[in-house]
Amino acid sequence: xxxxxxxxxxxxxxxxxxxxxxxxxxxxxxxxxxxxxxxxxxxxxxxxxxxxxxxxxxxxxxxxxxxxxxxxxxxxxxxxxxxxxxxxxxxxxxxxxxxxxxxxxxxxxxxxxxx
Amino acid sequence: xxxxxxxxxxxxxxxxxxxxxxxxxxxxxxxxxxxxxxxxxxxxxxxxxxxxxxxxxxxxxxxxxxxxxxxxxxxxxxxxxxxxxxxxxxxxxxxxxxxxxxxxxxxxxxxx
Numbered sequence: 001x002x003x004x005x006x007x008x009x010x011x012x013x014x015x016x017x018x019x020x021x022x023x024x025x026x027x028x029x030x031x032x033x034x035x036x037x038x039x040x041x042x043x044x045x046x047x048x049x050x051x052x053x054x055x056x057x058x059x060x061x062x063x064x065x066x067x068x069x070x071x072x073x074x075x076x077x078x079x080x081x082x083x084x085x086x087x088x089x090x091x092x093x094x095x096x097x098x099x100x101x102x103x104x105x106x107x108x109x110x111x112x113x114x115x
Numbered sequence: 116x117x118x119x120x121x122x123x124x125x126x127x128x129x130x131x132x133x134x135x136x137x138x139x140x141x142x143x144x145x146x147x148x149x150x151x152x153x154x155x156x157x158x159x160x161x162x163x164x165x166x167x168x169x170x171x172x173x174x175x176x177x178x179x180x181x182x183x184x185x186x187x188x189x190x191x192x193x194x195x196x197x198x199x200x201x202x203x204x205x206x207x208x209x210x211x212x213x214x215x216x217x218x219x220x221x222x223x224x225x226x227x
Contacts, residue, residue: 049214
């Protein structure tokens with residue numbers, strides 16, 4: 001149990017376009033989802049916390065107009081990278097609170113390359 | 116300032132030996148500590164959670180200790196196998212807190 005999926009697993013786009021990444025909890029209801037960014041050989045950097053039905057809470061330094069988060073249901077959250085630029089190229093990972101509040105279950109990640 | 120420190124140098128061990136990874140923290144009062152495994156290009160996978168009032172927890176070949184006085188957790192993999200090669204992340208959750216804070220991880224290589 002406690003499976004989280006992400007789609008797409010990788011995406012290549014041109015600079016200036018927008019990219020949407022979906023995060024789904026497949027077998028449990030996730031009241032909270034988290035979005036992380038990870039650069040090679042570095043730690044997970046929390047970007048924002050998403051609660052179902054309410055606005056996301058962004059970490060300091062993360063542009064909310066650049067990274068739009070929507071948590072429309074208890075099983076789906078989306079991250080949209082708007083007007084993507086090469087510096088947005090990274091590995092984006094979502095996670096969801098599982099049946100036990102402390103444990104986060106992670107998706108497999110989405111690798112974004114902006115040309 | 117708050118810090119979570121994991122050994123940034125990779126740990127290389129021989130198959131069959133016990134791997135021990137360390138997680139130290141400062142300026143935190145964690146209610147619990149978790150260990151995750153992350154393979155290259157993949158999301159982390161939850162392994163174990165230990166609470167502040169627990170000294171030790173085991174799961175199959177894994178053992179975690181939690182010393183709130185030393186502000187340290189040790190993660191052991193006994194009878195290690197090449198398939199255990201991965202990056203291991205520790206993560207802290209504070210009392211009354213909402214977020215989980217992750218360390219940078221330690222890369223483990225198990226040689227056959």
